[in-house]
Amino acid sequence: MSSSVTATATQSRERLYLQIYMGITLAVLLLMLLAGVALRAAQGTLINLPPDLFYQAMSLHGTGMVGIAGLAGVSIMWYFLRRYVALTPGIFLANLLLFTLGVVMILGAILLGGFAGGWTFLYPLPASSMGQWNTHAAAAFIGGLLIIGVGFLLFYLDAGRALLARYGSLGRALGLDQLFSGKVDADHPPTVVASTMVLIINILGTLAGAVILVMSLINLYLPAVTIDPLWAKNLIYFFGHVFINATIYMAVIAVYELLPHYTGRPWKLTRPFLAAWAASTLMVMIVYPHHLLMDMVMPAWMLIMGQIISYLSGLPVLLVTAWGTLVQIYRANVNWEAPARFLVLGVFGWSIGVIPAIVDGTMTINKVMHNTLWVPGHFHFYLLLGLLPMVLGFMLHVTRLPDSRIHPLLERGGFWLFSGSAAAFVVMFLYSGLHSIPRRFAEYLPAWVAQAQLSTLFGTLVLLSLAAFFILLLRRLAQVRMQA
Amino acid sequence: MQSTAWYTSLVLILLLSAIFIFVLRRSRDSGDAAEVARRAYAPRSKLFALALAAGVIITVVTLLPWPHQLQAGAGIDRVVEATARQWSWSLSEDRAQVGERIEFKVSSEDVNHGFALYDPDMQLVTQIQAMPGYINRLQHTFEKPGEYRILCLEYCGLAHHAMTASFTVSPN
Structure with a gap:
């Protein structure tokens, strides 16, 4: 009786934590989406946003979206991984608290301190604002990122501890023994494989981020202590690339776990699946030089590696996860409720995003596409049409009750409005890249304005369609409707 | 491209x-x-x-050929030193002729910038990063005359979008 009561209390506490995670995710997403549309509207001269406010909003949008993608990913990974290993609820909560503290510092840095150094805080820009922000604002921003990173690191270390306790080694959790022996245990959970990959890459990524953040912090107050700018760039892009990719690798766990619920077909482990995740573990860490293709002072072999791995890293996405999703739904008499729709849309968006990413990862094309709007084009495919639908699919699933169907107008109309407008919004980025329009520009030449205006229209439709789902989810969260 | x-x-x-x-x-x-x-x-x-x-x-x-390929000194008709600073470009020369092979030696005095060359139709023809403490070399042969513009393509602060310069290419 006593242990039963304790278990119920624990479940109730864990459910509350998850609800808070989801509530914060929805609130931040909504605000960051608003900021994103405002940026496009300002570029389209539809609203007046002076350059200082524009670049603050840009820093807010970038940092907020990356951070909330991480938080949403952690909530998905935690929700499913705890089915197989014993995670520590207190660490899950600590991550949330540290995240909140970090967000407060970052908001203070940007909104009160005027910090506008971009989410990539490219050294030495935080220390060289030309009077736009002061040292303390830059320190609050960098300190906020550092604190958020500590929270994530704690979460991954706890996941690593739990996986080691259950499987004995990360290699076994990743399925390397099965991959090389050929004896595949079809019941080994894909969630465990994906989570192991994520914690390996993101512990290293977060630590690299911590190194450059601490170094930047020291430089802010002791300018005589300088950092090699190329070294700083390598650390920042390694951290940034790994972190943002890990968010998608965490979100895709929802597809592996939930899609079978709607198709009636289990997502069984296979050798190609294990090979893909093992290869991705390595590739996601060594591909980052593709962000540095326009730095000719980089060693040539690293740039060549960046291009080749860019290409190769698309293959597991397309040939394992996308292929596996299509096999899941082909002639499966799918129950197309909203979660299933969003999960499949997420895989579609992720897969499509691989194409412009690989194209831009080719050096000769990067010469004319780097830092144009082509770049946000490819990553908005990943995030707006990939990660976000996966997160929504997850939330709509875990908050649903067996007898609760979403109104067909929202389930179908809202879904297709979001899909169509988000696709158009993202394709506009690519189209603007075709016309060499730079990214991160507060003011446009007259010839570029019309494209930003059209993009604003699509962005507004994205907002409207998502707002309906967000309201539905917030109402469900308020009603404490969630599967344990 | x-x-x-x-x-x-x-x-x-x-x-x-x-x-x-x-x-x-x-x-x-x-x-x-x-x-x-x-x-x-x-x-x-x-x-x-x-x-x-x-x-x-x-x-x-x-x-193949290597996109950052540099020719030996003899193949270069003109060397232009391009130095970036928040928020302007300093060019040792700002004109060239069609058909000339120009080497831009690009660096920065403060933060990271991006040296991007736009043709008279505002199409990006080539680019390289401008970094403090490093010189990135970019070679380009101009194929059509006109007023080219140099834009900064690496975010560098408040007036990043206004950091432009002109480069005139005259007919051969």
Whole structure:
């Protein structure tokens, strides 16, 4: 009786934590989406946003979206991984608290301190604002990122501890023994494989981020202590690339776990699946030089590696996860409720995003596409049409009750409005890249304005369609409707 | 080059979308899961091999010659030193002739910037990063005359978008 009561209390506490995670995710997403549309509207001269406010909003949008993608990913990974290993609820909560503290510092840095150094805080820009922000604002921003990173690191270390306790080694959790022996245990959970990959890459990524953040912090107050700018760039892009990719690798766990619920077909482990995740573990860490293709002072072999791995890293996405999703739904008499729709849309968006990413990862094309709007084009495919639908699919699933169907107008109309407008919004980025329009520009030449205006229209439709789902989810969260 | 990127991406995106739509249209039908998986996974290894072969070809074709290829000094008609600072460009020379091979020696006095050369139609023709403490060398042969513009393509602060310069290319 006593242990039963304790278990119920624990479940109730864990459910509350998850609800808070989801509530914060929805609130931040909504605000960051608003900021994103405002940026496009300002570029389209539809609203007046002076350059200082524009670049603050840009820093807010970038940092907020990356951070909330991480938080949403952690909530998905935690929700499913705890089915197989014993995670520590207190660490899950600590991550949330540290995240909140970090967000407060970052908001203070940007909104009160005027910090506008971009989410990539490219050294030495935080220390060289030309009077736009002061040292303390830059320190609050960098300190906020550092604190958020500590929270994530704690979460991954706890996941690593739990996986080691259950499987004995990360290699076994990743399925390397099965991959090389050929004896595949079809019941080994894909969630465990994906989570192991994520914690390996993101512990290293977060630590690299911590190194450059601490170094930047020291430089802010002791300018005589300088950092090699190329070294700083390598650390920042390694951290940034790994972190943002890990968010998608965490979100895709929802597809592996939930899609079978709607198709009636289990997502069984296979050798190609294990090979893909093992290869991705390595590739996601060594591909980052593709962000540095326009730095000719980089060693040539690293740039060549960046291009080749860019290409190769698309293959597991397309040939394992996308292929596996299509096999899941082909002639499966799918129950197309909203979660299933969003999960499949997420895989579609992720897969499509691989194409412009690989194209831009080719050096000769990067010469004319780097830092144009082509770049946000490819990553908005990943995030707006990939990660976000996966997160929504997850939330709509875990908050649903067996007898609760979403109104067909929202389930179908809202879904297709979001899909169509988000696709158009993202394709506009690519189209603007075709016309060499730079990214991160507060003011446009007259010839570029019309494209930003059209993009604003699509962005507004994205907002409207998502707002309906967000309201539905917030109402469900308020009603404490969630599967344990 | 931009058109190549655009049309290649467009064709592949439409192709992948068509595959998804084809499968989605049959998602309400019923079929034997094992049979579907057997038939679907059969061609995957061949497709993987095909993708690898295509990757080798793409790699060789796009990396030879090396995109950052630098010619020996004798092949250069003019050297232009381009120095970036928040928020302006300093050019040792700001004109050239069609057909001349120019080497831009690009660096920065403060933060990271991006040296991007736009043609008179505002199409980006080439670019390189401008970094403090490093000199990035960019070689380019101008093929058409007119007023070129240099934009900063690496975010560098408040007036990043206004950091421009002109470069005049006259007919040969």
